[in-house]
Amino acid sequence: MQPVLAGLVSAVVGYASSFSVVLAGLQAVGADSRQAASGLLALCTGIAVSAAVLSVRYRMPVAIAWSTPGAALLVSAGQVTGGYPAAIGAFAVCGVLTVLAGLVPWLARGVAAIPGPIAAAMLAGVLVPLCTAPLRAMADVPLLAGPVILTWAVLMRYARQWAVAGALVAAVAGLAISGAAFPAASLRPDPVFTMPAVTLPALVGIALPLFLVTMAGQNVPGAAVLSTYGYSVPLRGALVTTGLVSTAAAPFGGHAVNLAAITAAMTAGPDAHPDPARRWVATLALGAGQLTLGLGAAFATALVVASPPVLVTAVAGLALLPALATSLATAFTGTERREAAAVTFVVTASATSIAGVGSAFWGLIAGSLALLLTRRRTAPPSAGQPPASAEPMPHAESEPARSA
Template identity: 70%
Template sequence: MPRWDTAQPALAGVVSAVVGYASSFAVVLAGLRAVGANPAQAASGLLVLCTGIAVLAVGLSLRYRMPISIAWSTPGAALLVATGANAGGFPAAVGAFLVCGALIVLAGLVPWLARAIDAIPRPIAGAMLAGVILSLCAAPVRAVIDVPELAIPVVLTWALLMRFARRWAVPGALAAAVVAIAVSGVDGGLSQASLRPAPVFTMPEFTVTALISLALPLFLVTMAAQNVPGMAVMATYGYPVPLRAVLVTSGAATMVAAPFGGHALNLAAITAALTAGPDTHPDPARRWTATVALGLGQLTLGLGAGLATALVLLSPPVLVIAVAGLALIPALGSSLASAVTEPEGREAAVVTFVVTASGMTVLGVGSAFWGLVAGGLTALLLHRRRLPAPVAPAGPVTAGVTGRGD
C-alpha cells in the first residue's frame, strides 16, 4: 500500500507535466520567435523555463508540503505573439522579461501591489486576455484554409478528443500535426538542426517602448491570468498557499531565466487542478509528491527543447500557430465569460477587448497596454455613484403598516 500511495500521486504529476508541456510549448516557442528570438534562443528559453518549473515546484512542495504547481505563463506567451518584435529586437524583449520578474518580486514584497493587481475589475482583465489570444484562436481557421491537408486532421483529432478525452485534446492535436508533417514529406530539417539543448545568454537591453508594451502587460497578464486563478484553485482544495514566498521565488526565477530567454514563471492554474485534487490522492497531505514528480517530469521534457524547436521549425508557421490556438480556446471562452457575465462594467470590458484585439500600435506601444487604458477610462467615464434609496416623506402612521426595516 505505501508503494501505491507514492506511485499514485507520482503518476498524476508525470501526466500533468506531459499534458502541460505538450499543450502549450508551441505557444511559448511561437511567442519567443515573434519577439525576435532565433531558433537557438527559443530552444534556450524553453529549456530554462522547464528548469525553473522543476526547481520551484520541487523546492516549494518540499518546503511547504503542499502540491504547489508552477508553470510558464501561457497567456504571457500569447501576449508575445500578439505584441511582436520591438525596435530593440530580442535583447529588448529580454529586458522586458527581466523587468517583469522584478515586478513579480515586488508584488510579493509589497502586499498592496498584489492587492492592486487583484483589484483590477475582472471584466477588464478577462477582456484584455481575450483580446490578446483572439488572433491565436482564429489561427486554426486560417490553417484549414491555407494548408487543409495538414490542418484538417489536426482539428478533427482535437475535436474528437475534446469530446471523449478532454485532457489529451491538445497533446493529441500536436501528435496529429507531427504525423501530418512526416506524411507530407518534409525532411532534412532534423538532420541539420541542433537537437542538444543549450542555454544561450542574451544581454538585455531596456527601452521605454518594450517596458510599456511588453514588460507591464506581461506582468499584469501573468498576475491576473495565472497567479490569482492559481491561488483560487489551491484554495478550492483547501491549501493556503504562501503567496509571498511563491511570488518572490517565481519572480526571482524569472529574472534568472530572462537572459536565457525565459519570459515568466508563475503559479499554475490548470495543472494545479490536476495535481491538487482528490484524484491525485485521497489524503490531501500526500498530494505534494505529485508536484515533485511534475517538476522532475518538466526537467526531463526540457532536455528535449532542441528537438521540440526543430519540429516546430519544420512545420508551416500557420500550423504551429493553429495548434497553439487550439490550446487557448478554453482560455478564450473563460475570458470572454468573465468579461461579459456581469452587466456592470460590460461596456468597459468590450472596449478593452476591441482595442486589445485590434493589434494597434501607437508610439511603439502594443495594443494590450492601450486596451487596459481604454477600458479603464471607459469604466471611469461610465461609473455612476450609487445614490441612497429615496426616503418616503413623513406622514401619519397607519395602524398595522410598518416600514421595510421591520
C-alpha cells in the same frame, strides 16, 4: 507511485498543450530558433526549480507552469524598439515586479484592484488572434489542418485532457506523411545568454502587460485552485520564488514562470493521492518531468521550424480556446462594466501598436477610461428626504470571480 504518475502526466499535458505558444511568442519578439529553444529550456528548468523549492518547503502540491497567457501576449506584441534584447529586459522587469508583489502588499492589492471584467477582456483580446488561427490554417493548408482539428474535436469529446497533445501528434504525423524535412536536433542542452536591454516601449508594451496577465490569468486562479482543494496558499512565498526564478531565467529567454492554473487540479486533487498530505510529491514529479522534457527543447523547436507557421499557430490556438472562453465569460457576465470590457477587448484584439507600444497596454488604458465614463453616479438624498425614491434603485450586479 500514484502521485509520481500524476505529476508526470501533468508535466506532459502542460508541455504538449502549449510549448508551441511559447516558441511562437519568443520568435514573434525577435528570437531566432536557437534562442527560442534556449527560452523553452530556461522555462522548463525554472518550473523544476520553483516546484522543488515550494513543494519541499511547504509540503503542498504547489504546481508551477510557464505563463501561457504571457506567451500569447508576446505573439500579439511582436518586436519592439531594441529587438530581442529589449524583450529580454522586459522579461526580467516582469520577474522583479512579481517579487515586489510578494514583498509589498499594496502592489499585489493594486493588481487585484483591476476590475475582473477589464483584466479578463484584455486577456481575451490577446488570445483572439491565436484562437482564429485554426480557420486560417484550414484555408492555407487544409490537408494538414483538417486532421489536426478533427483529432482535437474527437478527443475533446472523449479524452479532453489529451485533446491538444493528440492534435500535436496529428500535426507531426501529417508533416511526416507529406514528406516535410525535419532538421537534425540534439538533446544536448544549449542555453543561450542574451544581454538584457531596457527600452520604454518594451517596458510599457511587454513588461507591464506580461506582469498583469500572468498575475490575473495564472497566479490568482492558480491560488484559487489550491484553495478549492483545502490548501492554505503560500502566495507570498510563491510570488517571491517564481519572481526570482523568472528574473534568473530571463537572460536565457524565459518570459515568466508562475503558479499553474489549468494543470494545478491534476496534482492537487484526489487523483494525485487520497491523502492530501502526500500530494506534494506530485509536484516534485511535475518538476522532474518538465526538466526532462526541457532537454528536448531543440527538437521541439526543430519541429516548429519544419512546420508551416500557420499550422503551429493553429495548434496553439486550439490549446488556448478554453482560456478564451473563460475570459470572455468573465468579461461580459455583468452589465455595469460590459461596455468598458468591450472597449478593452476591441482595442486589445486589434493588435495595433501605437508609439511602439503593443495593443494590450492600450486596451487596458482604453478600458479604464471607458469604465470611468460609464460608471453610474448616485446623487446623495437632499436633507429631509428619505433615501428611497418612488422608483426602485438600479441593482448593481456583483463582479464575477476571476478564473483561469
